[in-house]
Amino acid sequence: MTVMAERPTANGTEPHDFEELLDTLDELDVPDGYKAEIIRGNIVVSPWSRGYYTRVMRLVCQQLEPHLPEGHQIERAPNLYVFPNVERAYGPDIHAAHAKAMETADNHLDGEALSFVAELTSSSTRDDDLTDKVEVYGRAGIPVYLILDMQEEQATVLWTPSAKGYESHCTRPFGEKLPIPEPFDCLLDTTGFSAP
Incomplete structure (x- = not known):
């Protein structure tokens, strides 16, 4: 397996189906400082965040927790959410779901249980965060997807999930407040999101 800091890479194996990819992902010895996801039929290894x-x-x-739907929790833990219908498995940077969705011994969580997901872009993941994940999260019916574009220093919230991804979006530069729609219905203050 080759690991590059600038662009995620596939591990070189080509399993025949999604379940085999998941099995391979479970057995993969990912180097410290990297995470692995399944994107577009490949196991993609990318560096952890800055x-x-x-x-x-x-x-x-901290800002979204008081506005979570009843019974939901928000986490930064590295969990793998699986979307078998489109053969994807993502480890979002921030995710919210009903607590029941996490009451399992399985390490493959149901992607459709998510109520919120946020990705912080990096040079190696930005393209997937802005394209593939928009379509997959929207088609899965996840109510809110927040993209924190760390390279452009702007926040984009997407909502109204549909078969095409999302029908609605709003973008604000870091330092401004961004409206987060239902089921959260709050303002996210992006002050302090810029690089040091």
């Missing part, structure tokens, strides 16, 4: 991303993720969680 240090200041932790601050940004914590700020998002």
